[in-house]
Amino acid sequence: MSRIYTEEPKRPPSFTEAKNTRQRVRAAGMDPNYWYPAAWSKDLENGGVKDVVFWKRSIAVFRGEDGQVRAIENRCAHRQLKLTTGAVEGCNLVCPYHGWAYDGEGKVVDIPHSLFGKTKMPKFKVPSVPTQERYGVVWIFPGDPEEAANVALPEVPELEGSDPWPSIPVGMKMNAHHSMIIDNVSDFSHAYLHRRFRPFDEAELLGFETKGDTVELEYDTKVGRGRFNGLFVDHKNINTNHMKLAYEYPYQRSNTDEQIKHWLFLRPIDERTTETFFIFYFSSLKVPFTSRAIPNRILRRAMPIAKRLTVQPLLAEDLDALEAEQEGWERHFDAPLAELNPVVKAFQDVTIRKWQGFLDRQTTKGLTKKSRGASAT
Ligand code: FES
Numbered sequence: 001m002s003r004i005y006t007e008e009p010k011r012p013p014s015f016t017e018a019k020n021t022r023q024r025v026r027a028a029g030m031d032p033n034y035w036y037p038a039a040w041s042k043d044l045e046n047g048g049v050k051d052v053v054f055w056k057r058s059i060a061v062f063r064g065e066d067g068q069v070r071a072i073e074n075r076c077a078h079r080q081l082k083l084t085t086g087a088v089e090g091c092n093l094v095c096p097y098h099g100w101a102y103d104g105e106g107k108v109v110d111i112p113h114s115l116f117g118k119t120k121m122p123k124f125k126v127p128s129v130p131t132q133e134r135y136g137v138v139w140i141f142p143g144d145p146e147e148a149a150n151v152a153l154p155e156v157p158e159l160e161g162s163d164p165w166p167s168i169p170v171g172m173k174m175n176a177h178h179s180m181i182i183d184n185v186s187d188f189s190h191a192y193l194h195r196r197f198r199p200f201d202e203a204e205l206l207g208f209e210t211k212g213d214t215v216e217l218e219y220d221t222k223v224g225r226g227r228f229n230g231l232f233v234d235h236k237n238i239n240t241n242h243m244k245l246a247y248e249y250p251y252q253r254s255n256t257d258e259q260i261k262h263w264l265f266l267r268p269i270d271e272r273t274t275e276t277f278f279i280f281y282f283s284s285l286k287v288p289f290t291s292r293a294i295p296n297r298i299l300r301r302a303m304p305i306a307k308r309l310t311v312q313p314l315l316a317e318d319l320d321a322l323e324a325e326q327e328g329w330e331r332h333f334d335a336p337l338a339e340l341n342p343v344v345k346a347f348q349d350v351t352i353r354k355w356q357g358f359l360d361r362q363t364t365k366g367l368t369k370k371s372r373g374a375s376a377t
């Protein structure tokens with residue numbers, strides 16, 4: 001029941017305390033055994049370091065002077081300071097306090113002070129985190145490092161090669177749970193919010209299906225009808241009345257007639273904060289008032305303008321709504337469910353199942369360790 005008067009603010013329930021799907025999904029984390037976006041490549045220059053949080057775990061992601069990205073747990077093995085308060089020297093990250101230097105494996109490779117009689121440098125280490133760079137994004141694998149080689153990033157050939165599709169990368173930190181953002185990007189019932197830009201009008205859900213860890217769905221909708229978008233989208237040659245989307249755990253994507261696509265990559269920070277990385281990409285846009293396609297090399301130059309004029313203001317509307325939803329959720333987490341779009345439940349079921357699966361594996365691992373310990377004694 002929704003509370004009318006409260007003496008003390010209550011907190012939404014934890015994952016194990018949750019009484020229904022919505023409470024469970026809003027408390028769920030994301031399985032760390034996937035690749036998650038840490039930063040845009042261009043924002044991590046040689047010698048740069050960033051504090052990148054994945055679900056409450058702080059990771060120091062740094063780029064050595066050799067251009068290689070490395071990531072290690074963000075704490076000094078000595079006194080637990082955040083290593084991001086230090087600086088990159090060569091290809092190592094150096095703690096600011098006593099100057100211990102860490103390599104990309106998390107090993108202490110230099111202690112620039114007395115070893116108090118020890119003839120050899122003692123071995124200290126913090127865990128390292130696998131990294132890779134692709135699609136203009138630095139990725140981290142916050143789960144079991146041994147799993148990293150078995151888990152692939154989504155293939156996006158349109159963003160690679162000598163003539164990639166013009167794209168708009170745009171990201172923002174949102175004060176909202178990751179599941180709210182997933183609900184938002186594939187639930188077109190919120191066209192009202194975007195009545196100024198009209199990116200998807202009159203959407204009708206045609207169907208949806210959960211296949212493994214992916215929810216696929218299709219809408220009949222009018223894409224890109226807004227005043228500005230409408231000028232650039234070639235409605236004669238692109239079927240902008242139909243859109244395919246998917247929540248391909250833990251990512252989300254859309255595809256309009258193989259011509260206009262996007263991926264959304266999320267990094268969950270905690271229950272009320274998520275970092276988003278969107279990449280929108282276009283195979284053909286037209287010169288306004290003609291049906292002539294704009295060549296890619298010109299389009300690429302026009303992308304920052306489109307980003308400023310349409311994509312950013314559009315996402316700012318979502319941001320406002322999502323942050324307001326998060327606040328509403330924290331006040332009224334026990335209000336009755338009132339959801340009309342059935343895909344929302346399908347997304348939430350996947351998120352819950354994946355998080356529960358991760359927690360179960362952790363418990364099994366813990367038990368196995370314990371029983372090994374017991375048999376060793
Ligand atoms: S606390 Fe980091 S070197 Fe001492």
Ligand SMILES: [Fe+2]
Pocket residue numbers: 184185190193194318
């Ligand atoms: Fe939206």
